[in-house]
Amino acid sequence: MGASDTRRQxxxxxxxxxxERGFEATSFADIAEAxxxxxxxxxxxxxxxDEILAAVIERRAAKTHAMLREWEGASESARERIRAFxxxxxxxxxxxxxxxxxxxxxxxxxxxxxxxxxxxxxGILSLFRDWLARQFAALGRQAEADALALHxxxxxxxxxxxxxxxxxxxxxxxxxxxxxAWLENQCAAASSLKSRPRL
Amino acid sequence: MGASDTRRQxxxxxxxxxxERGFEATSFADIAEAxxxxxxxxxxxxxxxDEILAAVIERRAAKTHAMLREWEGASESARERIRAFxxxxxxxxxxxxxxxxxxxxxxxxxxxxxxxxxxxxxGILSLFRDWLARQFAALGRQAEADALALHxxxxxxxxxxxxxxxxxxxxxxxxxxxxxAWLENQCAAASSLKSRPRL
DNA sequence: GTCTATATGGGGATAGAC
DNA sequence: GTCTATCCCCATATAGAC
Numbered sequence: 506m507g508a509s510d511t512r513r514q515x516x517x518x519x520x521x522x523x524x525e526r527g528f529e530a531t532s533f534a535d536i537a538e539a540x541x542x543x544x545x546x547x548x549x550x551x552x553x554x555d556e557i558l559a560a561v562i563e564r565r566a567a568k569t570h571a572m573l574r575e576w577e578g579a580s581e582s583a584r585e586r587i588r589a590f591x592x593x594x595x596x597x598x599x600x601x602x603x604x605x606x607x608x609x610x611x612x613x614x615x616x617x618x619x620x621x622x623x624x625x626x627x628g629i630l631s632l633f634r635d636w637l638a639r640q641f642a643a644l645g646r647q648a649e650a651d652a653l654a655l656h657x658x659x660x661x662x663x664x665x666x667x668x669x670x671x672x673x674x675x676x677x678x679x680x681x682x683x684x685x686a687w688l689e690n691q692c693a694a695a696s697s698l699k700s701r702p703r704l
Numbered sequence: 705m706g707a708s709d710t711r712r713q714x715x716x717x718x719x720x721x722x723x724e725r726g727f728e729a730t731s732f733a734d735i736a737e738a739x740x741x742x743x744x745x746x747x748x749x750x751x752x753x754d755e756i757l758a759a760v761i762e763r764r765a766a767k768t769h770a771m772l773r774e775w776e777g778a779s780e781s782a783r784e785r786i787r788a789f790x791x792x793x794x795x796x797x798x799x800x801x802x803x804x805x806x807x808x809x810x811x812x813x814x815x816x817x818x819x820x821x822x823x824x825x826x827g828i829l830s831l832f833r834d835w836l837a838r839q840f841a842a843l844g845r846q847a848e849a850d851a852l853a854l855h856x857x858x859x860x861x862x863x864x865x866x867x868x869x870x871x872x873x874x875x876x877x878x879x880x881x882x883x884x885a886w887l888e889n890q891c892a893a894a895s896s897l898k899s900r901p902r903l
Numbered sequence: 904g905t906c907t908a909t910a911t912g913g914g915g916a917t918a919g920a921c
Numbered sequence: 922g923t924c925t926a927t928c929c930c931c932a933t934a935t936a937g938a939c
Contacts, residue, residue: 655870
């Protein structure tokens with residue numbers, strides 16, 4: 506097997522395990538076992554655990570970037586694009602109820618460890634934030650675009666957190682519906698100049 | 705120093721460290737050092753790390769219970785009580801930006817570790833949930849009380865998560881204001897029979 | 904109740920054979 | 922590139938003196 510292929514397999518396995526169990530709780534042995542590799546051979550591909558983490562974060566950032574670009578192409582309107590974001594909660598509901606939001610939980614864990622990579626992790630959150638802000642700006646809400654982006658991002662993080670704590674699928678559906686209703690309100694406000702709705 | 709006094713000091717130090725660094729990342733040595741105790745003596749008071757965790761969760765649940773009861777006494781209206789809940793975000797903003805929500809981060813960490821105490825941790829979240837639901841019921845919203853409680857709890861969790869990720873104090877203030885506006889809407893809806901606002 | 908000394912195990916990391 | 926063997930450190934946990 507080629508080295509780059511093995512490396513890719515390691516990063517994929519680490520990505521999954523870091524999500525399911527967390528970064529700290531995942532050992533080299535866990536990843537090695539998942540890939541079918543000996544522990545010793547590991548260090549041919551990665552000199553330290555932090556290097557695997559960096560590769561995982563980079564992979565997640567790239568996948569996020571690709572997903573956001575795909576939504577750009579698939580949807581005509583900014584409204585539909587924001588709806589696509591909100592609907593990740595439904596599409597990934599099983600995983601979210603089991604392990605939370607992959608981005609949010611990693612940010613939270615790295616922040617607590619004061620890990621050097623914590624800013625890289627919250628950078629993924631910023632990818633969503635900036636993309637959402639561009640969508641709200643496209644809706645004609647330039648002035649409040651970032652605040653609206655943070656608001657919807659906050660709600661998706663809150664829903665993921667409680668869905669994981671209570672394992673409640675009905676709660677996810679209800680809150681996604683509420684987020685859609687909120688979005689419709691914001692879109693309506695963009696058309697009429699008076700009475701901009703609050704967050 | 706009496707044994708019960710030492711025990712209390714251990715639990716207090718562990719509570720703080722579990723919050724600041726997380727449960728897994730905190731070692732016996734860390735707690736022992738904080739209390740000024742030798743590692744060995746530790747096992748006189750707690751046979752295992754899980755026992756300290758149980759004591760910390762119990763302490764947090766008791767403090768939560770006391771806080772909720774205090775709000776009951778201090779506020780005349782259910783609306784004021786719910787506002788008191790929302791305002792924890794402001795009162796604790798420095799801690800929250802540094803380490804997140806004490807309840808949310810513990811729930812998240814224990815859920816990932818598949819720790820036996822994970823349900824005890826989410827039990828603290830349930831204390832808030834049930835208390836909030838009672839307040840919404842007192843507002844005359846019996847049918848939706850639990851959904852409204854989960855909604856406001858979700859928002860506080862989301863705000864704490866993003867505030868920690870972005871270290872953004874202005875964001876907290878803005879979202880607390882939005883939560884208060886949402887609450888006023890819900891109160892207004894309780895008085896008028898028509899047009900109940902969505903979440 | 905508190906200490907020091909120590910056992911035990913796991914996890915990160917290295918050396919060197921193949 | 923992959924392996925086995927090994928080192929070292931740290932953390933949980935125990936034993937036994939004081």
